[in-house]
Amino acid sequence: ILNVEQSPQSLHVQEGDSTNFTCSFPSSNFYALHWYRWETAKSPEALFVMTLNGDEKKKGRISATLNTKEGYSYLYIKGSQPEDSATYLCAWPMDSSYKLIFGSGTRLLVRP
Amino acid sequence: DGGITQSPKYLFRKEGQNVTLSCEQNLNHDAMYWYRQDPGQGLRLIYYSQIVNDFQKGDIAEGYSVSREKKESFPLTVTSAQKNPTAFYLCASSIDRSRADTQYFGPGTRLTVL
Numbered sequence: 001i002l003n004v005e006q007s008p009q010s011l012h013v014q015e016g017d018s019t020n021f022t023c024s025f026p027s028s029n030f031y032a033l034h035w036y037r038w039e040t041a042k043s044p045e046a047l048f049v050m051t052l053n054g055d056e057k058k059k060g061r062i063s064a065t066l067n068t069k070e071g072y073s074y075l076y077i078k079g080s081q082p083e084d085s086a087t088y089l090c091a092w093p094m095d096s097s098y099k100l101i102f103g104s105g106t107r108l109l110v111r112p
Numbered sequence: 113d114g115g116i117t118q119s120p121k122y123l124f125r126k127e128g129q130n131v132t133l134s135c136e137q138n139l140n141h142d143a144m145y146w147y148r149q150d151p152g153q154g155l156r157l158i159y160y161s162q163i164v165n166d167f168q169k170g171d172i173a174e175g176y177s178v179s180r181e182k183k184e185s186f187p188l189t190v191t192s193a194q195k196n197p198t199a200f201y202l203c204a205s206s207i208d209r210s211r212a213d214t215q216y217f218g219p220g221t222r223l224t225v226l
Contacts, residue, residue: 004154031211031212032211032212034214034215042219043116043202043216043217043218043219043220044202044217045217046214046215046216049212049213049214051212089154089155091155093211093212099157099160099170099171100155100157100215101154102147102154102155102156103154104152104153104154105154
């Protein structure tokens with residue numbers, strides 16, 4: 001079964017805490033791994049597209065790592081702020097048809 | 113401003129009616145997609161189109177139809193054959209057909225069947 005799983009399903013942290021969550025995907029035939037942030041009442045917004053094993057990408061306080069051999073990616077947020085509250089989605093292109101398989105997301109709530 | 117627009121934002125439908133959700137993009141993207149989101153689930157692909165006048169079924173195409181007569185437009189019709197149409201619908205587009213291409217999303221349409 002080709003599935004993308006994210007954990008935890010939800011996370012509540014205090015402002016200033018650092019946090020991380022996981023995306024697991026099939027490790028065979030890897031091509032790319034996408035991370036999106038989806039704030040309430042807004043459109044999902046792309047964070048990163050990762051393509052190389054060992055890749056590490058950074059955008060402000062958010063960074064992501066990739067392990068294609070074992071099929072996981074971590075997203076880290078350093079010093080969480082209330083504006084980081086959102087659902088974080090990862091997606092994996094299944095095959096040459098360019099279809100993205102999305103995980104169900106990690107919902108992050110950062111309390112002031 | 114370049115982007116993707118979807119209309120309407122909220123849509124109510126009576127059982128047995130067909131409804132069409134609009135999706136327009138001015139990003140000059142070749143590929144467009146329709147997704148459905150249900151509570152607690154990831155986005156599921158309904159249909160996608162890689163080029164004008166061509167489209168393919170996604171994982172949950174039953175009860176839906178699409179057209180791609182213009183590059184910028186990819187409307188989705190929810191037919192009466194769709195057994196559980198109440199959901200949130202997202203349209204997206206990408207520059208090309210590469211698996212590493214970022215998808216850009218519209219604001220979504222929430223459809224409720226009364």
